[in-house]
Amino acid sequence: MANVAVINYGPLNDYAAMLPELVDGLHVLSHNDLANTADFALYEYVPDCEFVPYPELKIRQLARERRFTHLITDNEYDLERAARIREDLGIPGQSSASALSFRDKVVMKEVAQRAVATPRFARLQAINDLTDFIAENAYPVVVKPVKQGGSRDIVVLRDENELVEFSRRHWRDDLMVEGYVEGDIYHVDAVLADDYRFVASSRYLRNCLGVLSGQNNGSLQLHPQDKLAKRLEEFLDTTLGAFDTPSTGAYHLEVFHTPEDELVLCEIASRVGGSRIPALTRATYGLDLLTTWLRLSCGLPVDPPPSAPPAELHGSVAIVPQGRPVRAPDSPPFEWVRHYQVNKQLAPGATPQNSTSNLCFAIVRGADTQEVERRLLEVEDWLLAHLRERPSHEGPNP
Template sequence: MILVLISPRQAGLPFAQWLPEEAGRLVAVTADGAPVGEGFTEVVTVPDYTDDDAVLTAAREMARRHRPRAVLALAEADVERAALLRRELALPGLDSTAAAAYRDKVLMKRYASAAGLPVPAFAPVAGVDDITDFMAAHPGRVVVKPRSGSGSTGVHVLDAPGQADALAEQVAGGSYEVEEFIDGTLHHVDVFRAEGEPVAAVASRYTGAGCLTHWEDAPLGSRNLDPADPLHERLVRETWRLIDALPSPDTLCAHAEFFVTDSGRIVLCEVAARIGGGPIPAMLRHILGTDPRELWARVECGLPVALDAVRDHARTAPRAAFCGIPPKHGRVLRLPEPPPGTTDFVLNTRVGDDWSGERYRLRKSGDFLATWVLTDPDPAVLDSRLAATARLVGAGFGWDDTDSGRYDTDSGRYDTGSGRYDSEPGRYDTDPPAPVPATSGRTAGGAR
C-alpha cells in the first residue's frame, strides 16, 4: 500500500495513472470536499486540512489498517507530516530532521551559513523587540516572514523600526524571523537526486519582483536559463552545496530560491524539499520530458524511472517559461481566451468569483487565476512572447471592485472610495488597490 497525503491544492492529480503498478493499493488522506482523483482503495477526509493533529490522526489510523510501504506527499504543508509518519512507520524517505531543516528558515540558514554559503543576516523573532534590535544592528530595509511559511504569506518589508509595532500580535510566539533585505533578482533552481546521483538541475529566473508581484496585482513569470549560461552553472553548483549542507537524504527533490545581486553575488533566499508550486511543474515537464510530480511520485514509491532519458531530455530541451495572472480586488466579470502559441493554459476561476476583502488580503503568491507555458529556443523571443501573452491574458479579464478594495496598510482596512474598475479590464476609475504589506520590496521573498 501507498499512503498519499493530498493537500486540497493537489487534489485531482492523477496519482493512479502515475503509479499503475500500485492499482488497488493506494489510500489517501485529504480535506472534506477535495475532488480526489480516481484509483484509491480508501480515502479518509478531515474537516480542516491545516489541522496537523487531525491529518496525522487520520493517517495513523489509515496506516494501522493498511500498513503502507511508502508515504507520498507533494505539498509544503505535508513535508513534516510525511516525515513524522515515515519515522513512526520505519519507512524510507525524508526524515524529521531533514524536514525541519527544509521547512524552518532559521535552521536552514544556520546550516547554510555554517557551510560557507552566503545568506542574509538573520535572526529568530519572538517579539517586536527582536525586530527593532536587529534593525539597529543592521541598518536598512528588512524582511519579516514566518519561519515555516509558504506562498509569500505573512511577509512584511520594513523600512523603519517604528513599523514593527504593527506586527506585535502577529510575531509573538517565536514563529517568525527577520533578515536583511537583499536587493537582487530572484532565481529558482529545481533539482532531483536519486540514490546520491543527480538526475536533473534546472535554474530559472523569475520576472519582475519575483514572488512578491502579487502585491502589485502583477503577473509572475519564470524562464529557465540556458545550461551553457555561466550563471546557470553557478546557481546549480550553489544548490548542490546547499543540499549537502543540510541533513539531506540521498534521494530527494528540492526547490531552491536565490537572489542574484547586480554584482553577481548569489545569496540564499530559501529552499523547500518538494517540487516547486504553481505552474512550475508544467514548465518543467517541457524541460524534463515528464511531469516532475510523476517523476518524484515514482521515485518516492520505489518504482522504476527512466532517469537517463530525463537527463538527456533536460540537456536538449528548448527554453521554457511560465506565466500566471494573480487576482485583483473584486469580482471576476469576464474571462480571457487562451493566448495563441501557448500550451498548458489553465483557468482557476469563473465569472462571479469574488476576491474582495479578506480573501484578497490573504492571497498567496501562487493564487493564480490563469497560467500557461511557452517554449522557444531563442531566450529573447521567449521573453518577448512571455510579456505579450501576459498583457493579452490580463486584458481578457473583467473586474468589478465589489467593496472598494483600496487597502490601507496603516489602518489594516479597506477604504470607502469609489474604487470601481471600468468595463475595460485592467483599468481603474481610481488607483488600484495597494499591496497588503507595509512596503513592497523588489525581491523580498520566495514562492515556496
C-alpha cells in the same frame, strides 16, 4: 505486497495513474476530494486534512494490522508529520531532523550558512528583537513566519513609519527577520536519487513579494548550458551538502543573484516547486516532477532524465487579482502561447493572497530565455489591455 500511506493535498493528483503498480496497496488520506480512487486499498477525503491530526492517527491505527513500506506526501506542510510517522513505524525516507531543517526557515539558514551565503537573520520572540536587528543591520528588513510558504504573511519594512504600522498588528510567535537582498531571484527545481539526477534553473519574472502589492508574477527557464544555470546547479549541490537529505528527494531552491554577481540563498524546500513550475518542466523536458519523485520514493522505475538539450524553453506570466470585479479575456491571439487558463474559482473583487494568486495565466514558448521574456511581456500587456469590468453580482469567472 507494498502498502503505501499517502497524505495528499493536490486536488488533481491521480495516484492510480502515477503509481499503477501499487494501486491496490494505496491508503490515501486527502485534503481535497480526488477522482479515480475506486481501486485503492483505502481512500478518505478528510476536510482540512493538513490542519487536523486524524490522518496521522489513522495511519498509526492501520499500521497495527499491516506494515507500510512507504509513506509519501505531496504537501510541504505535511513533511514533518510524515517524517515523524516514518521514524516511529520504521518506514524509510526523510527523517524528522531533515524535514525540520527544510521547513523552519531559521533552522534552514543556520544549516545552509555553513556552506553558502545567506542574508543575516534572527528569530523573533518580541518586538525588541526586531528593533535590535534593525539597529544592527539597518533597513530594509523582511519579517516572515518561519514555516509559511507562497510569500504569505511576509512584510518588508523599509523605514520607521512602516515599523510603527507593523507594531499595530497582532504579534505572532512564529516570526523571523532577515536582511533584504537586492537582485533578481532564481529558482532551481530538482529530483535527485542515488541513480537519478534532474536539475532545471529558471528566473522569476519579478520578485515574488510584488504579487502582494499588485505586480504580476511568473518565471522563465534558463537553458541548461547557460553559465548562470550551471552556477545555480553548483549552488544547489553545495547547499544540499550541508543538509541531512534522504536517498530520494525533490527540491525547490530560491536564490538571489545580487548586482555584485553574488549568489545568496533565499530558501530551499524539500518538495516539488509549485505554481506553474511543474507545467513548464513538462512542456520543456517532458518530465513530470511529482510523478518522478513519488515513483522513485516508492522504489519504482522511471524513464532516464532527459540528456539532450531542450528544443525550446518556456515561461509563464500570471495576472494577479485586481481587487475589483473584472472579466479575464479569452485566449490571447499568439501562436506561441502554449497554454492559457482562467481562474474560474476566483471571487469577484478578490485581492492577491499569496505568490500563486491569479486571475488568469499564460504559458509561452520561445527559442531562448530572451525570446521567452519578450513574449511574456507582450502577452502580459495584451491581457491587461483586454480585462473588462463586470457587474459585482456575477460569480467567479465563467
